[in-house]
Amino acid sequence: MKNLFRNIFIFFVVFLLVSLLFSSLSGSKKSNAVGIEKLISQINSQEVQSIVVEGNELKITLKDNSTEVVKKEAGQPLSELLNNFGVTGEKLNNIKIEVKDESGVNFWVNTVLPFVIPFLIIAFFIYFMLRQVQGANSKAMMFGQSQAREFSKEGKEKVSFKDVAGAKEAKEELKEVVDFLKFPKKFTDLGARIPRGVLLLGSPGTGKTLLARAVAGEANVPFLNISGSEFVEMFVGVGASRVRDLFKRAKKSAPCIIFIDEIDAVGRRRGAGLGGSHDEREQTLNQILVEMDGFDQTTNVIVMAATNRPDVLDPALLRPGRFDRQVVLDEPDIADREAILKVHARKKPLAKDVSLRLVAERTAGFSGADLANLLNEAAILTARRNKKIIDMPELLESIEKVMLGPERKSRVLSEKEKKITAYHEGGHAVVAHFLPNTDPVHKISIIARGRAGGYTLKLPSEDKHLRNKTEFTEEIAVLLAGQLAEKEIFGEVTTGATSDLRRATQLARRLITDFGMSKSLGLRTFGEKEEMVFLGKEIHEQRDYSEKTAEQIDAEISSLIDQAAHQAQGIIHNHREVLEKVVGALMIKETLEKDEFEAIVGQKEIAKG
Numbered sequence: 001m002k003n004l005f006r007n008i009f010i011f012f013v014v015f016l017l018v019s020l021l022f023s024s025l026s027g028s029k030k031s032n033a034v035g036i037e038k039l040i041s042q043i044n045s046q047e048v049q050s051i052v053v054e055g056n057e058l059k060i061t062l063k064d065n066s067t068e069v070v071k072k073e074a075g076q077p078l079s080e081l082l083n084n085f086g087v088t089g090e091k092l093n094n095i096k097i098e099v100k101d102e103s104g105v106n107f108w109v110n111t112v113l114p115f116v117i118p119f120l121i122i123a124f125f126i127y128f129m130l131r132q133v134q135g136a137n138s139k140a141m142m143f144g145q146s147q148a149r150e151f152s153k154e155g156k157e158k159v160s161f162k163d164v165a166g167a168k169e170a171k172e173e174l175k176e177v178v179d180f181l182k183f184p185k186k187f188t189d190l191g192a193r194i195p196r197g198v199l200l201l202g203s204p205g206t207g208k209t210l211l212a213r214a215v216a217g218e219a220n221v222p223f224l225n226i227s228g229s230e231f232v233e234m235f236v237g238v239g240a241s242r243v244r245d246l247f248k249r250a251k252k253s254a255p256c257i258i259f260i261d262e263i264d265a266v267g268r269r270r271g272a273g274l275g276g277s278h279d280e281r282e283q284t285l286n287q288i289l290v291e292m293d294g295f296d297q298t299t300n301v302i303v304m305a306a307t308n309r310p311d312v313l314d315p316a317l318l319r320p321g322r323f324d325r326q327v328v329l330d331e332p333d334i335a336d337r338e339a340i341l342k343v344h345a346r347k348k349p350l351a352k353d354v355s356l357r358l359v360a361e362r363t364a365g366f367s368g369a370d371l372a373n374l375l376n377e378a379a380i381l382t383a384r385r386n387k388k389i390i391d392m393p394e395l396l397e398s399i400e401k402v403m404l405g406p407e408r409k410s411r412v413l414s415e416k417e418k419k420i421t422a423y424h425e426g427g428h429a430v431v432a433h434f435l436p437n438t439d440p441v442h443k444i445s446i447i448a449r450g451r452a453g454g455y456t457l458k459l460p461s462e463d464k465h466l467r468n469k470t471e472f473t474e475e476i477a478v479l480l481a482g483q484l485a486e487k488e489i490f491g492e493v494t495t496g497a498t499s500d501l502r503r504a505t506q507l508a509r510r511l512i513t514d515f516g517m518s519k520s521l522g523l524r525t526f527g528e529k530e531e532m533v534f535l536g537k538e539i540h541e542q543r544d545y546s547e548k549t550a551e552q553i554d555a556e557i558s559s560l561i562d563q564a565a566h567q568a569q570g571i572i573h574n575h576r577e578v579l580e581k582v583v584g585a586l587m588i589k590e591t592l593e594k595d596e597f598e599a600i601v602g603q604k605e606i607a608k609g
């Protein structure tokens, strides 16, 4: 639109210039212009020496050598004109009359150009309009094309399997895929069917995208990369046409890999949407299914996809012939974490005494992305301290930063608030310390961090995959301990404990409805969680139990929480002097490390497993 206005403006200026030019051209001949009557009287009084006829102009030279110009009607011969005015032949005898063709320039300027210019301008205008429409048009044509990008095979950012630490099984599986692409004959000769689709599953940050890029780097075939959300536009039908275009491109450049990242954006279970536009998503998904079926045995194209929500995927995507290979990326265990740290430490100068093993030990539950982020934070912290080499303190500090968000030292607590926070965190820590099945306390702080006013950091001493009911109830007790300590000391609670309470309640509910850990309700789950597509969260829970059971569940949750609270309260009551000591230390130092804490409370006794 802006363009159009600009063009119109330019036309206007050009037009003005041209017309100015012409008016100055035609006005440039400086002769006396006189009327026809004057000429007649001059002829009658024998003053005229010669008349030159040039088009519609009569150039008159008088006997005193002055010149003048007279205009006459176009197409009227001079003799007729003179006759009309009653000028007779003899008066003209002494006058030299000459008829000239119009001069070239004059002819063009006066006759041709006035006709041509409007045409030119109109033609120009139409040309511009067309060009603009064409521009818009070609964009509209691009709309249905997939926006898949091709990873460059040689570029600087080439990723190989070496850059992916851990994830052994996943790498094995994918190496096979690379083999399929490189030596299809080896497999087809044995009658093996080349896998169509490989689905990478894993929580966010476990390296799905990274692994896919590594496959691209290793296979040395074109790698078309698109994100699931890029299929879906505001306009109906675009998604499906993009899918068609993507697969067409892939078939043209076979052997090749298509990678659809975050496929859950289009691959959700069909028929689960709220509004109307889920139709579009479904069409897109259908088109993917159709295209994947459309490959024949010899097409050497493999479709990879990644998601962290396999539970919401449409079952049709997962059946044999489509994404039948599923590669699961687990949260890294301690050895993997060390390996990932090593990969990311390659380009960073680390002090000699840095133990990445120790960092790995302290980062249970971190994903690959968290670990990469940790090393980056450590490097930033080191730079900020004007040091040249990353050392252990920076690494350890970065663990907490990644886990809990940055410290907010600027938030000043009043002495009273500080005291309340100290008792709250002290309560969490002391209860965690005296319960046998909880993770040991690593750090306590009353400095605000992220959204928390203070925090107590517990870290598991080893990776855990299974947990039992005792561990869960003890965890609930620890969560409640903060508020209970406040109550024990001040007789009143503050607003600082809402998230503790919410987490405790959620945990208690899951124990009963998901884990079958309730005595009276038995071994079953309650509630079918159904995803509501547009609201994004599991807000809709289908009840598969009666009203009476619902009451029972509520009662069980309450009793679980009561029990845990009782346990926590007992500990706080019995170890009041320990709590006071911890609070005293917190008021002075604000942050207690593991050894400082244990100097006060003693070594933690851990239940024998």
Ligand code: ADP
Residues within 6 Å of the ligand: 163, 164, 165, 166, 167, 202, 203, 204, 205, 206, 207, 208, 209, 210, 211, 306, 340, 343, 367, 368, 369, 370, 372
């Ligand atoms: P997602 O699974 O969410 O797609 P990404 O593949 O995008 O995760 O991983 C994010 C970042 O985390 C990567 O760029 C990489 O730096 C790091 N990362 C994750 N897993 C690994 C791993 N196994 N080895 C090395 N780096 C990893």
Ligand code: MG
Residues within 6 Å of the ligand: 208, 209, 210, 261, 306
């Ligand atoms: Mg990803």
Ligand code: ZN
Residues within 6 Å of the ligand: 424, 428, 482, 483, 496, 497, 500
């Ligand atoms: Zn708390």
